[in-house]
Amino acid sequence: MVTSIVTMKKRTIPAGKFKAECLGLIDRVAETEESFIVTKRGRPVVEIVPVRDRDVKPLRRSVIVHGDIVGPVLDSWDVER
Template sequence: MKKTKAEKGAGGRKQIPAGEFKARCLGVMDRVRERGEEYVITKHGKPVARLVPVPGAEPPASPFGWMHGSATINGDIVEPIDVPWEAVSDDE
């Protein structure tokens, strides 16, 4: 996703023009939710709205490790087995 041209405003909030916010609103809202960023939306250089994270909302869970502990390994998976395998080939 492209970064916005938002500038740091007072209080560390980023300012974003209304036209740019309109074009990139879903990405801006994702950054607010995931990173806790705050934005002041301006129209003709004047602040008109503020977009802030919802208090108490948690960022989305990481996709890494979501299945941790759901599988077990039984026996030795490294050593070869004593049973001979019969390979099936396309020639048969």
Template sequence: MVRKEITHSIKASEFKAKCLALMDDVAISGETWVGTKNGRPIAELRPYSGGRIATPFGLHPALEIHGDVISPLGDDLWKAME
């Protein structure tokens, strides 16, 4: 199925005020927005076409987590650090 691309235009001043909401809208609708300045097209906001990041939380792929990083450290460790 080929998705028909719909393009809208928005003035830079309006884009500045609505940027985060427009990003959410683009992610949901798949539509493209063209930002204009003085009536001239300057930039496009379109859905991201790349793949998802394969690492947790966008961490560097070579990063390795060893041990429990969630549990509290405990009082003994804090005393040792004084």
């Protein structure tokens, strides 16, 4: 079986250009949900990514407590014997 791996190269932008176009780029990320990497002297320094809503509702009521969760686990420690 032959598997091909497709990698998408992230867009990069120099820090100076990012500084000049910051607000427009932020709007673009929010609208298109694409991310990009800001470089400084050709080296990646930060990645700008869109914020995604976290849905925590599936975790609600997912923990079941059995017994006392704040009391001691053992009656006495081995050190005290």
